[in-house]
Amino acid sequence: MAAVPTIELDGSSGEGGGQILRSALTLSMITGQPFRIRHIRANRPKPGLMRQHLMAVRAAAAxxxxxxxxxxxxxxxxxxxxxxxxxxxxxxxxxxxGSTTLVLQTLLPALLYADVPSVVRISGGTHNPKAPPAHFIDRAYLRLLQAMGAQVEFELKRFGFYPNGGGELCAAVWPCPGLRQLELVERGALRAAHAEAYVAALPLAIAQRELECVRKALGWSDDTLQPHPLSNDQGPGNALLVTLESEHVTEVFSAVGEKRVRAEAVAGGAILAAQRYLASGAAVGEHLGDQLMLPLALAGGGRYTVDHVSAHAITNAEVIAQFLPVTVTFEAGEQRSVCTISRVSE
Known part of the structure; x- marks a missing residue:
């Protein structure tokens, strides 16, 4: 039997971050194709594998x-x-x-192809800058995976913030006979909207200031704004979550507090992302669009509208095409773009 050829990847291509490695790990597990990647995270201030990337590798290998x-x-x-x-x-x-959610997202699609159900527990950071928070996985990402036929249960057991970590999440994943393709052009009517601000070992006033920014910017009533003090042993840390539940999709826009960054500046990032999404009319936001691409490629095709196509998304599309017989195209419109995943004819 002929050996399966090794796919060669350049980690410095496109946006040059850890997503190239994570997508390659997921697709290698599923397709059985080995890969070699050079110049890992070459475009980052600290190139090479960090602890959270190394854990994704070790978890995938296990x-x-x-x-x-x-x-x-x-x-x-x-x-x-x-x-x-x-x-x-x-x-x-x-x-x-390091981000527990990025490690989970590396494993989760692959475990849909396992022979028996799986349970995965990961400890570390659950609400990190530049990574999807646990609530995003639960409400936004998993809602779409479930619409495609996946059966996954998720639980955030404990918050973990930078730099202390200590958070924990758990996911139960059942084998899936085949993911269904998805057409997600419109988000549908808005059904519910709310904002939550969490603080641990920090003054509750920080959460209240963030929520006041949401109230002023989005015009939401007080009953949609929820401050949540957490136990001190889960901190110090702070996260703001803006959740928009529509007929066909749920979006979660987030911001994580950092030292010497005012609550108003933290809130501004999540508010701006939510405003851009609402104004665009797109079905999904930038980050959910990035993460929806791989499951749709595994399903053999699909289409969705997205409010912004990032360099991250374009790079991810290039990696996916190395492992699967699909093409990913982006068609730009005035306020939103259309991403189409199509199977390549043999």
Missing amino acids: VCRADVTHAEVGSTELTFMPRAIQGGVYEFAIGTA
Whole structure:
């Protein structure tokens, strides 16, 4: 039997971040195709594997019993040779405040192809800058995966903020006979909207100031604004979540508090993203659009409108096309773009 050729990837291409590696890990597990990636995270201030990227590699290797070379912090290249995906019970500790959700998103699509159900527990950061918060996974990402036929249960057990971490999430994933394609051109009528601000080991006034910014900017009533003090041992930390539940899709826009950044500035980021999305008329926002692409490619096709096509999305499309017989196209409109995933004719 002929050996499966190794896919060669350049980690410096496009936006040059960790998503190239994470998408490659997911697709390698599912397709059985080994890959070699060089120049990992070459466009970042600290190139190479960080702890959260290394945990994604180790977690993927555990799930499919892969052979891996150069899996160490700071490594700028890596070879990954997968075997069959094994369902089961897995626990992974990042050991820092590295993103648990990015590790979970690496594993979750692959575990849909396992032989038996799986339970995954991951500890680390649950609400990080530049990563989807746990609530986004639960409300936005999983709603669309479930619409495609996946059965996943998710629980945020404990918040974890930068720099202390200590958070924990858990997901139960059942094997899926096949993901369904999805057409998501319109979001449908808005059914509910609310904002939550969480604080741990910080004054509740921070949450209240963030929510006041939401009230003023979006014109929401007080009963849609929810401050949540968490136990001190989950902090210090702060996160603002703006949730928009529409007929066909739920979006979550978030911002995470940082040292020496005013509550009003933190809130401004989430508010601006929500306003852009609402004005665009798109079905999904930038980040959900990035993450919807891979499941649709596994389903063999689909289409959705997105408020902004990022360099991240274009790079992800290029990686997907290396592993799967699909093409991803983006058609720009005045306020929204259309992303179409199509199977390549043999």
